[in-house]
Each structure stands twice: as structure tokens, then as C-alpha cells.
Amino acid sequence: MKQLHERAHELLEQKAVSVIIGYGEGTEGRVRPVFIRTLEAVRLLVWDDRCRVNLAVYLNKPEIRKFGFPIAVVSTPATVRTIVQLIAEHQLSIGDVVVLVRENDTVRALIQKEDLEQYARNNPVIFPPFVIEEIELLKKMSIEERFTYWQEELAKCFKCYACRAACPLCYCEKCITDVNQPQWVCVAPHPVGVFEWHINRAMHLAGRCIECGSCTIACPVGIPIALLTIEATRVVKEEFAFTPGIDCNAPSALSTFRVDDKETFIR
Amino acid sequence: MSHRTFTITHENLLDVLTNTIAVGNRLVAPVRRGKKLFFRDVQEVQSIVFDFIQSDESPKDLVFPRVEPMLAHEYNAGNVYLIDFAEKLQPLPTILFGTRPCDAVALSLLIEFFNEGVGDPFVEQRAENLTIISIACTRADSYCFCTSVGVSPNDSRGSDVLLTPIDNDQYYGIVLTEKGNAFVKKGGDNFIPSEPKDVAQYIVTLREEFTPQEITQRLANAFNHPLWMDASLRCIGCGTCTYVCPLCSCFDIQDEGTQTKGVRLRCWDSCGFSLFTLHTSGHNPRHIQSERWRQRVMHKFSYIPQNRNLLGCVGCGRCSRLCPADMNLKEHLCTITKEMTEVKADR
Numbered sequence: 220m221k222q223l224h225e226r227a228h229e230l231l232e233q234k235a236v237s238v239i240i241g242y243g244e245g246t247e248g249r250v251r252p253v254f255i256r257t258l259e260a261v262r263l264l265v266w267d268d269r270c271r272v273n274l275a276v277y278l279n280k281p282e283i284r285k286f287g288f289p290i291a292v293v294s295t296p297a298t299v300r301t302i303v304q305l306i307a308e309h310q311l312s313i314g315d316v317v318v319l320v321r322e323n324d325t326v327r328a329l330i331q332k333e334d335l336e337q338y339a340r341n342n343p344v345i346f347p348p349f350v351i352e353e354i355e356l357l358k359k360m361s362i363e364e365r366f367t368y369w370q371e372e373l374a375k376c377f378k379c380y381a382c383r384a385a386c387p388l389c390y391c392e393k394c395i396t397d398v399n400q401p402q403w404v405c406v407a408p409h410p411v412g413v414f415e416w417h418i419n420r421a422m423h424l425a426g427r428c429i430e431c432g433s434c435t436i437a438c439p440v441g442i443p444i445a446l447l448t449i450e451a452t453r454v455v456k457e458e459f460a461f462t463p464g465i466d467c468n469a470p471s472a473l474s475t476f477r478v479d480d481k482e483t484f485i486r
Numbered sequence: 487m488s489h490r491t492f493t494i495t496h497e498n499l500l501d502v503l504t505n506t507i508a509v510g511n512r513l514v515a516p517v518r519r520g521k522k523l524f525f526r527d528v529q530e531v532q533s534i535v536f537d538f539i540q541s542d543e544s545p546k547d548l549v550f551p552r553v554e555p556m557l558a559h560e561y562n563a564g565n566v567y568l569i570d571f572a573e574k575l576q577p578l579p580t581i582l583f584g585t586r587p588c589d590a591v592a593l594s595l596l597i598e599f600f601n602e603g604v605g606d607p608f609v610e611q612r613a614e615n616l617t618i619i620s621i622a623c624t625r626a627d628s629y630c631f632c633t634s635v636g637v638s639p640n641d642s643r644g645s646d647v648l649l650t651p652i653d654n655d656q657y658y659g660i661v662l663t664e665k666g667n668a669f670v671k672k673g674g675d676n677f678i679p680s681e682p683k684d685v686a687q688y689i690v691t692l693r694e695e696f697t698p699q700e701i702t703q704r705l706a707n708a709f710n711h712p713l714w715m716d717a718s719l720r721c722i723g724c725g726t727c728t729y730v731c732p733l734c735s736c737f738d739i740q741d742e743g744t745q746t747k748g749v750r751l752r753c754w755d756s757c758g759f760s761l762f763t764l765h766t767s768g769h770n771p772r773h774i775q776s777e778r779w780r781q782r783v784m785h786k787f788s789y790i791p792q793n794r795n796l797l798g799c800v801g802c803g804r805c806s807r808l809c810p811a812d813m814n815l816k817e818h819l820c821t822i823t824k825e826m827t828e829v830k831a832d833r
Contacts, residue, residue, distance in 0.1 A: 247628055251812035252720040272810070282719060282774055375519065377552045377729050377754060384724035385810050397761045406740045407753045409553045437810035439542060439726045441522040 220266055222326040223293070226319060227261045230291055230328070236317050237286040240277050241293035242270040252277065256286070266293060266321070273431040275301040275387040278311060291317040291328070296342035297431035299329070300464025301387045303339050304429060306332075307469045310390055332467045339465045344430045346449075353446055370410070373417060375440040378408040382420065382444050385437035388427050395419060421447040426455035426472035429464045490661040490670065491682045494649075496536075498676040499657060503531045505672070506581050514548060515583040516541050525582070534584060539627050540802055544732035545582055545589055549597055549612045552729075552754045556608070556739075560747040572607035577615045581669065587641040587648065588632045588800040590620045592732035594644030595796065599735055608752075617665045620645040621657075626690045629803030631816040633692045637800045640689045650685045658685050695816065696823040698787075698797050704822050705788040709780070713826060717818055718779035720811040725756030727782065727805035727813070733798050736762075757781050783818065 223241075230236045238256050243263040245251030250269045254277075255261055275298045277283045278290065292298060299318055305311045318329040320338060329335050357365055380396075383389045396404040396416055404419055405412035428448035435445040456462055461472040494502070507513050507529065515534040517526045523541040525548070528534055558569040585593075593616075600609035622640035623630075632639060642648045646666030649657040658680065661667050670677050728734040738755035741748055755762060758779075763772045772778050786798035799815075806814040 245812040246806065246814045246817070249812050254719050276722060277720075280719075280722075280775070282715070282776065375522075375524070379725035379729045379756065380759070381722075381724035381726045381810055384722040405742060406738065407553045407742065407751045409751075412553075433810075437722075437724065437726075439730055439808040439810075440524075441520045441542075 220264070223264055223266050223319065224261050226326045226328060227255060227264055227291070228258060230317060231255070231258055231261065236289045236291040238283065239264070239291040239293070239319075240274045240283070241291075241319075242266060242272075242274070254283070264293070271295065271432075272385075272436060273298050273301055273387055273429075273433045275305065276385060276433065278302070278305065278316065279387065279390040288312075288315040289317050289330075290315065291319055294318045294320050295431075296320075296339070297344045297429050299335060299342065300339045300344060300429045301431065303335050303467055304388065304427060304464040305390075306335075306467045307463075308388075308427075308471070313467065336465060336467060346430060346432050350432070350443075350445070350449065353443060354450060357446065357450075369414075372442045373413045374410070375442055376408060376413045376417070377440070378406075378413065378416060379439060381437040381439060382434035385433040386424070387431075387433070388424060388429065389420070395423070417444065417447060420444075421451050424448040425451035426459070426461055427463050428452040490667070491680050492659045492661070492670065492677040493652070493680045494657050494659060494673075494677050496655045496657070498673075499649075500531045500534075502673040502676050503528075503534070503581075503583060506669075507531075509672070510579075512578040512580040513583060514545070514580060525585075528583075536584065536621070539623075539625055539630070540586060540804060540807070542730065542804070542808060544730055544802070544804060545585055545593065546596060546732050548580065548582060548616060549593060549609050550600070550735065550737075550754075554608055554752040555749050556752055557750040558748065559743075562746070572611075575608060575611050577612050579615050579617075580612075581617050581619060583619045585618060585620045585645075586802065587620050587622055587639060587643075587645065588637050588802045589732050590618050590644035590648075591637050591641050592644070592800045592802070593618065595798075595800075596733055596735055599794075617646045617669050618644060619647045619649065619666075619669065622648060622650040622685075622688070623690050624651055624688055626692050627803070627807075629806045629814070629816065630692060630801060631695060631803065631819070632801035634695045634697070634816070634819070635797050635799050635801040636698050638689075639692060640685075650688055652683075652685060652688055658683055695820055698791065700823045701787045701819055702791045702797075704826050705784060708822070708826065709784070711826065713821065714780040715776040717821070718776040718813070721758075721775050721779050721813055722811050723758055723760070723775045723778065724810065725754075725758050726808050726810065727815075728756035728758055729754060730804040730808050731799075732802060732804070733786075733800065757785070779813075783815075783822075787819070 227239050238254050241253055241264045242250040243253035244265055252274055253263050274292050302316055302318055313332050320327050320329060329338055404415045430449050432445045435443050438444055455472050459472045513528045514525050515528045516523050517533050518535055523538055524543045525545040555571045560567045597609055597613045600606035642662055646663045647659055647661055647669060649659045652658045661670050736755045737752050740751045740753055764770045790798040
């Protein structure tokens, strides 16, 4: 923590960044996102095991961008991968973000492409064991059982879109579900509307999901919704040998056309 | 009607509830699904959860469902057929058991709101068939602030029967309405008549952090205060706070259909979404999140009180407990009432 405070102090004092997005103490032992702009406020920063939510989501928020790049972000391995992926998708440029990471008990600031990519490759996202167990459990189910599982889970959904809002890769200014001329996705949170929304979201994040789990943490009714995007990304990895979030110049796995594609249907 | 008072043991109460289901009533009560607590239809009374501070989802779905089909139309062989769902609704007699008093107050305000003016046949019919059995709060957490918004942990408004857990696995109950009376009558000997008792010692004490008047007064001149931007920087703009709120009542009318048939639905909507205020022209009067957050607070604590002499909040704390960004409404209201006076209120 002391090292983080020193680093943050230095960055603000040298005016190297406009704001530091980090974690601060919240309610009832929770941590909450804080936006540090003054030297006096640096002491509010905390960094411990509770700091799991992916703060890269704020890099897409107009009010935060208004402070001006470069912006520093206190980052977990998932946050670093997210930032690399956002760069690959042309949402950020190298140099926009000073990525603060913990490495061997020190705090490092990553800015350059090579440093970001190296850190991302060496530090895979580790999610709680229940995620793996749940995926394995689902894979063992028959299609009918799996469908029942999702029917029960998605029956809870009232479409608050917390999954979308918490996802740093759901950055579209106009989401497909908000397009209403014509209305592509049913607005109503009835079974069809809910399935349409979540299938859409899973498809849009296939091969892009960093597996940070922010959507599941955010869901107020406890749907393990990250399972869909995590599994979709694994399928993309198997089929296309593509891992998102480790290469700042990687093309998009599912929206890139290659002349030498071995599939014939695409030509 | 004079208020009848009684005591009942936990075991007998479960028997009464079992009978309620057996005679064809719908019983809705708090149950767990994973780590979350919902109000759901109950078949086995053993699944009812008694030990909790507040459920994750509010019970407002029971009078104001997330999707309400209102009208349907069908075109067939030159004829147009219309269905008015308000005429076909026929809600089952429903016992809502185990709500916290704040939720019962919220439901009564929600029903009152929908029935104002021309009325709302959907909410009205559901409310008529709903009997609310609340349980007073013996515990609270730091998110609760009912006493600061004019509600108490044993508020009887909106409930048909109010139970208070007392010693020896018993409840002390007050019958508050005719519907409550009918419920107790059906329970027969399980309910033991009792002298009116003072049960204050069992009720949780919750500090009053501010008064409704204080907030409303401060907000009157606060529209342009920098506080809104500072407080909402971490808001990610989802609809969690509004959808778990027992009093948020905004909705969106959706038409779904094909060339020959269609249905008109009323769906929950949220002022937290940018689409909520987007004009056809492309202009959005609330184009950034701080303006939407301000709207939510202003609506509940300034605009509603101006029009109806009550607040749009009962202090249940759900919005804060479930906010993915830890936006804490009580803390925010404390800032408004305590700190905002120190800076110049309006610029």
C-alpha cells in the first residue's frame, strides 16, 4: 500500500496523469472505485484481496475521459488484459493509460506495448474455483438439462443491464438492445427477451471476454452470467487459437476475413 | 375495526401457512436461490426464510410485475380481435408473507400512486387480492435508514397483519385490516387472543440520521451543485438501484408483434439508462450519468414530496446493498444534509 501511495503521489505531482482510478474503502468492508486527483486524496487508495472489480470499465466513461489522458488505473491481471484488448480494438492508444500493477511485492507502472503484453502473458486471470467447477458441471449435462439450468437462472433476470454496465468490453455507445428502429432485441424481460439479450451479449463477447467476472459480481440477482462469455471465449480459443487481451495489435478473432481461410462457406 | 392482538408460536404459524396453500391461496414468501433472497411462490413452508435483514429483490413484482401484458390484437380473415388483459386478469388470492414493514409501506404507496386519477386496473385488482403479513425488524444493518425517511422498523402502514418476534419462539401480532382479520380467522385456534402488549424491547433501534424535511429543503436549491458529479463518478449506469427499489415505478410501453397480431406490454424502466430520456431528435436532456443520478435522488426526495407530501423512499437500503459500484444512498443523503450546507448551495 505504501508503495502504491508513493507511486500515485509521484504521478500526480509530476502531472504525469490527470486522475488515478483505484480502490478505496467502501461500505461494510467493501471496496469501491475512487478517482484520485489531488495529493491529499492519495491516502484513500487501498490495495488488497478485496480489490477484484475491473476498473478498466471507467476508461470508457465520458466523464472520466474528460479529465484527459493519460489516466492511471490500479490493475489486476484481468484489468491489464482488458486494457490490452481495448488497445487492440482501437478504444485506447498506447500511452493513454498508466497501468499500475503489483509484481513481486513492488508496484510497477506499465505504459509501453511490450511491458503490457509481457505482463498480460505472464499473469493469467485466475477466477474462483467455483467458476471452473460450474463450467465442468454444465458440460456434463445433457442439452435438455443445460437448457433447464439456464431457464431457471435467466428467469431471475429483470434486465437491469448491470452485466453490460460492469463490462469494460461492452463499450458501444449504442448497444444493439437499445437500437429501436427497428427493434432488434425484445425490450421486455420475458423469457424470450431475456434469452435474446444474453445470447446476444455472449456472442458479442465471444473471443473478447477477458474472464474478469465483473458481470457476475455486478448481477443483483446472482446469475452466473460470466459462464456464457467465458465458455464462448474458450470455444474461440480452441477453434481459432486466439486468446484476447495479450496482443495490442491482434485482429479480432470473429470479425476478421482472411483470404487463406480454410473454410469455404465464407468465400 | 378495533385492532385485535394475538400471539402464535412459530410452529403453529407454519401450520397456518400450510393450510393457506391447501385451501388454494397463493403463498409468496422470502426464499433463497443461491446466495440471494427472493419473494417467490412457496409450496413447502419449510423453505421460507425467516432470518434475514432484507431480501435482495423487492416484492413489488406482485402488484407491478416486470412485464404486464395490457392489450393484444389479432387480424384474421378480415376481422380484428382485441383482448383487454385488464378484464381477463383475475389474480389469485395471494398471501404475501414475511415482508419487512418498510416493504409494506412501500407497496401501499406504490398502489396509491398507480390508483391516483384514472386508476390502474392491473395494480388495483392485484392489490385487492393481496394480503400482506409483515414481520417487524429485530435487526438492521448499516444500509437501513427507514427511521430517517419517516418509516419505522415496526411500521404498520400497508400491512394487514404485523407480527413481532418475541420470546420462546413466539410472535405477537396485530390485525390491522379486514383482510388481516380474514387471514387470522382461518387460522382458528392457532392464534391465541392476547392483551395489547408493548413489544418495543424486541424492535431494533435505528438512529435517525436526518429528517425528510431536511433533505427536501436542501435539495430545493441543489440542482446545479457539484456534488452530483463527484458522487456519481463511480456510477456505471445500470438499472440495479431502480429495479430492486420497492417504490420505483417508471415503466416503458412496448409493442411486440407481427403483421397479423401483436401485444402491448408494460415493462419496468430505469432513469439510470441514457435511453430513458433520449428524444427522437437524438437530443438527450440527461446526457451524462451524474444528471441521471441527480434525477433519481431529486425525484424521490424533492419532486415527489412537492406533489404528494411523502418521500419516494422507505429506507430499505436495497439499492445500496446491491449497487455494483457501492453507491450508498444513506451516505449520499447524509452528505446532502450535513455537508452541503457548508458549501454554497447553488451556483
